[in-house]
Amino acid sequence: MTHFTKLLSASMLALTASMASAQTDITVAIQLEPPNLDPTGGAAQAIDSVLYSNVFEGLTRFMADGSVVAGLAKSWDISDDGLTYTFMLNEGVMFHDGTDMNADDVKFSLDRARADDSTNAQKGLFADIADVTVVDPLTVQVTLAQPNGSFLFNMAWGDAVIVAPESIETIASNPIGTGAFAFSDWVQGDRLELVRNDAYWGDAPALESATFRFISDPTAAFAAVMAEDVDAFVGFPAPENLPQFEADPRFQVLVGNTEGETILSMNNQMPPFDNVLVRQAVSLAIDRQAIIDGAMFGYGTPIGTHFAPHNPDYVDLIANSAHNPDRARELLAEAGFADGFTTTLKLPPPSYARRGGEIIAAQLREVGITAEITNLEWAQWLEEVFKAKDFGMSIVSHTEPMDLGIYANPSYYFQYDNIVFQAVMDKLNATTDPAMRSELMAAAQTIISEDYVNGYLFQLAVPTVAKAGLNGLWLDQPTAAVDLTGVSWSE
């Protein structure tokens, strides 16, 4: 009998051990819940966080390091004039409802995104497309109105994923894609579940199922991770708690980069910010490291221009606006503001803005500038600052990848209008040669740095807290995504 008991407990032990080694599910928390599940019909990043690469795929896709590789298109030819892209699609790709993904779906998706009544939040990505032609079921030809050096990059965005006409009506609540995971259930307000797509055309993922949970309160986030209710928290909202997780062997902390250039934006058309000396004075009055330490608990990389420092084409221009309050006061005097001036600082909700705003206001006070802080909700910010341009300064992280182009748009909210810069960007958009593009991007970065369009603060970091033993999560966030296709448990 004792032998039997021993055997039983031994086999139980073996059973639990094998169960532990075979963990194939994951619970991931992110801060915000997607408002709906249509990545092609709204700007909410949370939609992409859950669905990008997991459920939906595009012709091309972003990898964890930000590079653009083949997605549903296995290869492509570009005509010599740069106007015609011929995409060869992968064979045997099926949507989760069992229908085939073919050239018709690609044409449908691209035409839908650029249609007159399209509600695609990034409609600009498709602006250069003149025509989409189905050559055969696995070949599709896209003709551009003008050469566009970023076209393959644009097609990797979550807003450019391939959807099917059969399932488009219900995409917001029942997304049908081609990805390695299929949508299974969404308990609104609480969780969203994905299951492995066994008919997936590519490499099968290690995970069999995944649950996303949505926790925005920093205290609740801390509690959920500590109580091990979640296996990973991507975009952990309380950086002050990270050292505690780092010291705890149960967890690993990954701090990666986002595409978010966090800037102190200035209203370039509104006096006194229409004077470059004033903008330079503001930039020199700012101590970036103090902001990173004070507002972000040390997480974040200083930037000297509007460009991601992990991008190979980044030019380090921090020296242009190194912290120098004495020089800032001189510049203000030179501009006719020896006694300083008073302006507004309108802050959206994220903590980088609210905490950073207090620090910046204190730093500006040192050189005689009084910044009156107003805290706004996002919807108010969009209305007052972004649309009505009724602001002196604001703090925002611009999270879209490769968004230098906003400086070429004089009606963009900070209203920078420089013909030289616009010419450089026009040339960049029409250039496909990599070496030439690098040169143009460097030139563009330098112009906006030396024009002190905005106060360039830091590249926003994205902290991920995960259980030890979880591998394959993205460190950086080249686009909003929690790509689970490469995630697995060790042991």
Place this chain on the structure above:
Amino acid sequence: MIRYAGKRLLSLVLSLIAASIVIFAVIEVIPGDPASFMLGVNARADTLEALRDQMGLNDPLHVRYFNWVTGMLTGDFGTSWTYKTPVVDLVNDRIWVSLPLAVYALILSTLIAFPAGIIAASRRGGPADMSIMGATQLGVAIPNFWFAMILVLIFAINLRWFSAGGFPGWDNPALAIKSLTLPAIALALPQAAILARVMRSSLLDTLGEDYIRTARAKGLTRRQALWRHAVRNALIPVLTIIGLQFSFLLAGGIIIEQVFFLPGLGRLIFQSISGRDLIVVESVVMLLVFVVIVVNFAVDIAYGAVDPRLRSKS
């Protein structure tokens, strides 16, 4: 009794009409364009216009108010702009978190408050009274969200008896009730403290009444007089407080729902306001107003049942 109820009913209807106008007006004047919130900073003007059209935002205000009210009367609360789901479904999912939570908290608070209040009143000035009043003082002073965090720290992070938050759904009732336990305690204790104090002082008032002396003179013991005459008469102010508390618990769980990331009505309103999902905010707030007014109506009717004088007077 019927005239009394009829009068109450008329005031209920008038309150609802007034509430609908105020809610619509207040929410429509909040700055922020829902369409531009949904499409973000890269949206083009034509895209915004297309979406505004789709959402019916280009209709004049009075048309939208009229559509909203007539829709509600026929049970159609509209479709959420961001969730693209009927508001009724959204509410239906979440009410099964908020309502049980409110009821759970109310039961807990009543179970704690009644005995505590009665013991304190019947042993006025004694050590039991002193300690109960001391505890309620503390209970009133502690904010419920802070108390919630302490509960999470002890029972979820250290002892691991409960999960730190979330709601698994009613498929497994035991698990569902378990996940509502910490939030319910956090909500209930401050309410229980208030209720116990009201119960005690109300009971002390009635214990000083002539009819209690008469009852004692008739030969009832202190305890008999307390239970037969004092408690029932002391209930009126207590019922008022319970009615108010229920409304508070249903709508005011918003912070607790945030701390425990529960998919309840409070969190829905919170998310909808920041997302400018106006139709959801309007309809859910209207629904809550409706519930509050109906609960107050029920409390008024309950007064009538407890106290015959109220019926005849009206």
